[in-house]
Amino acid sequence: MQLAIGISACLLGQKVRYDGGHKASEFCLSQLQPYVRYQAVCPENAIGLGTPRPAIRLMKKTQGDIHLVQVSDASIDHTDAMHQFTEQALPAMSALAGFIVCAKSPSCGMERVRLFNEQGHQLGKAGVGLFTRQLMQRYPWLPVEEDGRLHDPMLWENFITRIFACHDYQQLCREGFSVGALVAFHSRYKFLVMAHSPSAYRELGRLVAQAKLFEPEELKQRYLQDLMHALKQACSRKTHANVLQHLQGFFKKHLSSKERQELSSLIDRFRLGHLPLMAPITLLLHHLSRFEHPYLAAQTYLQPFPEALGLRG
Structure with missing residues (x-):
């Protein structure tokens, strides 16, 4: 839909x-x-x-x-x-x-x-x-x-991120909500939530871990409300850099010393405000194309909305 x-x-x-x-x-x-x-x-x-x-x-x-x-x-x-x-x-x-x-x-x-x-x-x-x-x-x-x-570019990007995430979750609910489906959804959104709010990332993780303690309808609504509240919080260069470093860790066995240093440098230069976010993300996507990793490929953080919107600087 x-x-x-x-x-x-x-x-x-x-x-x-x-x-x-x-x-x-x-x-x-x-x-x-x-x-x-x-x-x-x-x-x-x-x-x-x-x-x-x-x-x-x-x-x-x-x-x-x-x-x-x-x-x-x-x-x-x-x-x-x-x-x-x-x-x-x-x-x-x-x-x-x-x-x-x-x-x-x-x-x-x-x-x-x-x-x-x-x-x-x-x-x-x-x-x-x-x-x-x-x-x-x-x-x-x-x-x-x-x-x-x-x-305001930051508010525009934040709103777009939230509406695509909300739509994605609504699709999950239409197709049949279950604890298993929620776990899979949360797995895809972990790093996006972490970039917006590390504390909300931990709270949502606890909610999913305790999912079987809730009635399905209560769980469905509570996760949606907590997810939307988390994504409404603005990302910072610091929280983005934290996520990028986590993603970098998945390639540590595949990259050469020089490649690891190059990626670390891009992340650090982004954190300091010298580069746009797409610089380290583009290099991460390049390495992802070289070394297949289904878990990373499924991460919404890497593309939370259509690229053609041109929102990520």
Whole structure:
């Protein structure tokens, strides 16, 4: 099955914004589109608000509740309608591998959405869009990102890594979840997880080792949530170098002294910031082509997403 991604409809160029415009995303329409199947949604259109329409915003009431109201007349409240739509729509989104939402939107924004009090005074950028808040509460493991944040290369690569990993795990579950299948999956992802979080690597290892102590459904959900939490943590040159040194160890009986020194030098120069990640990885792949090693060849770390995306510097 093709990787399925939820997305705010305006990011695909659909003219559904309050002003009749759109916020077409180059990332979504050119770089990512060949690899995914989009499931577009505009929550504001879905609750019956037309295009164009009066602007809406988030309002924090005195008792602390967050409401979605019309800017020009706060008595026009769309909160219940948005909650009802989201509750009805969320079950159909359980198979998504990620979601890209429109930044700053009172319905879709993931963070830093403007929040106002009942007197119309701004309380700062402290809100979360009503739709996205419910989405993240219902599916806490789901990779969710805003279009604006995806201009940051590190966040873009991290998001892409997570959605492909999530899709891979969902494929495992569709084909038939079992402890054996989970062990095989975890074996492929060990070094990728280690690069993101050595502590999460150890915790996931313990979970898999104790897999038979859990009910299948509990194990399936807990592993997914822990895996996605681990991969959300940013890699560093230090953690990458640690993984590269582990991978180098698999070739110690095959490489000459000069070849070992060359690989060690590339890893060290990468760690110091003098080379891109692909320099040591390319040499590792070269040695892998010379000396067959099924376990290493299966490691997701070596290619966590399609090479054509060109994300790894």
